[in-house]
Amino acid sequence: MAEKQDFLYVVLAIAIVLVIALVIKPAATGDPLPWAGEPEPTITPAWTPTMPPQTTAPTPTPVPTWDGKPQPIGFVDPGTYNVLAGETHHQNLTSPPPVNVSTPTRWVTYATIDGQWSGTTGIVRVPFPLWRLDYSEITTSNDEIPFFNCQVVDGEDPNRFVKIVTLRLSEFFSAKQNPDLKKQQWVHTFYEGNHDYYFVINTRCIDGYRLKIQVPETYVGA
DSSP: OHHHHHHHHHHHHHHHHHHIIIIIHHHHHTOOOGGGOSOOOOOOOOOOOOOOOOOOOOOOOOOOOOOSOOEEOOEEOGGGGTOOTTOOOOOOOOOOOOTTOOOOSOEEEEEEEEESSOEEEOOEEEOSSOEEEEEEEEEESOSSSOEEEEEEEETTOTTOEEEEEEEOHHHHHHHHHOTHHHHHHSEEEESOOSEEEEEEEEEESEEEEEEEEEEEGGGTTO
């Protein structure tokens, strides 16, 4: 009987040792259990590139067609363009006309500048490739010392004077003797366009003037 009890004690001691070795110790040290097998590997999700958000192209603003009615051009503070009152320039940087450009037989008024005194206009865009400036409608209050000067300036480059028109006593006297000279000579054609311009005007003894920006009649409705 004693031998049987001793055998049970030995079996129980072996079982305790096995439990400590196989269960308690691995659990305490964090080691995997012998029967647990290999741990499953951690799966990292595949990288997916992030597509930038698509931007919608802005809808272009339609350019209104010209209805053929003249538009008035107002005056602004000369300081807007760093222009000194009464300042007159004499250089002329007008580009020469291109070859084989036909001049239209009929012109219509696109915009007008009406005034009497010196001044600087706001910017006007001429949306056509060919135009002219008619300055034949100038009246004087004194035939002895009249003076009129108009500087056509590039609206995007104030240092570029596209055309400078100057009328002195001799021009006014000739026009008085032969009124048809105004229609024939007091006009200038510009073989450039689709551009912005403004006008610097200086006067002396002038009762009034009307400058007309004119374009070929075929541009009406374009």
